[in-house]
Amino acid sequence: MHEFSLATSMVDLVKANCPEGEELESITIEAGPMRGIEPQAMQWAWEAATQHTPIAGCKLQLIQQPWKLHCPDCQTSFEADDMFTDCECGCDKTSPVDCDNLRLVRLTLKDKVGVSDS
Amino acid sequence: MDIPIVENVLKLNDEVAAINRKTLKEAGVYTVDLIGSPGSGKTSLLEATFKAIGDKARIGVLVGDLTTARDATRISKWCPDVVQINTGKGCHLDANQVRQGLDRLKLDELDILVIENVGNLICPVGFDLGQDSKVGLFSVAEGDDKPAKHPYIVMEAELLLLNKMDLLPHVTFDMDIFKEDISRINPTVQLMEVCATNGWINEWCDWLLAKVGK
Ligand SMILES: Nc1nc2c(ncn2[C@@H]2O[C@H](COP(=O)(O)OP(=O)(O)OP(=O)(O)O)[C@@H](O)[C@H]2O)c(=O)[nH]1
Ligand SMILES: [Mg+2]
Ligand SMILES: [Zn+2]
Numbered sequence: 001m002h003e004f005s006l007a008t009s010m011v012d013l014v015k016a017n018c019p020e021g022e023e024l025e026s027i028t029i030e031a032g033p034m035r036g037i038e039p040q041a042m043q044w045a046w047e048a049a050t051q052h053t054p055i056a057g058c059k060l061q062l063i064q065q066p067w068k069l070h071c072p073d074c075q076t077s078f079e080a081d082d083m084f085t086d087c088e089c090g091c092d093k094t095s096p097v098d099c100d101n102l103r104l105v106r107l108t109l110k111d112k113v114g115v116s117d118s
Numbered sequence: 119m120d121i122p123i124v125e126n127v128l129k130l131n132d133e134v135a136a137i138n139r140k141t142l143k144e145a146g147v148y149t150v151d152l153i154g155s156p157g158s159g160k161t162s163l164l165e166a167t168f169k170a171i172g173d174k175a176r177i178g179v180l181v182g183d184l185t186t187a188r189d190a191t192r193i194s195k196w197c198p199d200v201v202q203i204n205t206g207k208g209c210h211l212d213a214n215q216v217r218q219g220l221d222r223l224k225l226d227e228l229d230i231l232v233i234e235n236v237g238n239l240i241c242p243v244g245f246d247l248g249q250d251s252k253v254g255l256f257s258v259a260e261g262d263d264k265p266a267k268h269p270y271i272v273m274e275a276e277l278l279l280l281n282k283m284d285l286l287p288h289v290t291f292d293m294d295i296f297k298e299d300i301s302r303i304n305p306t307v308q309l310m311e312v313c314a315t316n317g318w319i320n321e322w323c324d325w326l327l328a329k330v331g332k
Contacts (some may be wrong), residue, residue, distance in 0.1 A: 005209075005212065009129075017121075034273060036240045036268075083269060100270065100274075
């Protein structure tokens, strides 16, 4: 269950980055396919890790990135759903690059009630 | 309102790992994070390594285990410098646990430190501990598809070991598939075939000794 330790790391990071006096609607995490994150397990872990904390109720948006493969023949990179996808040029020696991201990319704050734009 | 930021989720772990790396470097210790499935032969490899290396280099061990002290007990027959870290429910070691383990070792007296991670091929890979290199351990008994199913360790490892080579005649294991998948995921990783229980590990011992100039 590495999802749980990832969730606790996310809670610490979010607490450190959330502006004071604001309430969080959601956070957005980008994860590369190498990380092997199971979305349902991640959601459960997030709920468990945020329970009884100041950010309880904050939602987790998980963006699972596709594989990014590099072709050694034509020196291009492309995205694919499967790690073993051949290049359009016919090369079958493509290998994954930049597939291990795990980043907090956005905090979405709740609108404050009673504050209007006018 | 959206606040865009870009922060590595494991930033706090990575900061502690950087401290570990500095501590180990200053003490002149080469550190290996040994990662493999449950039962792939991590502890057996260490036992065989002590037997083969003898007093050519002084090796310390940190061993991560969910609840028992069995691996530490096995290793302590060979080596006085072994520290057991119980991770409880945790499926991997993190940099903080290693930090605490390092405090209990006489680092100045060691040449090499091997960290036997918790038996698991996925979770430990993403957590930097401050090691110099990650070594992935597979065994023929687990099947030839393990690199394809667990690409992260293949990607991150400097060296991969394939253990239990003595069992090769008894299991269905296609060496070509195993090797092709590995070289596709990580074209530069080194692969060595070993057998921990009959001591066929010379290549691995030479690799380790070369890291510390012995
Ligand atoms: N035939 C054979 N058996 C081996 C070899 N290496 C290890 N084993 C056996 O595999 C079993 C597991 O070995 P361990 O060394 O305990 O494996 P481990 O990876 O440390 O296991 P965990 O720490 O529990 O994840 C033991 O019964 C070993 O005797 C080998 O090269 N050949
Ligand atoms: Mg063991
Ligand atoms: Zn191509």
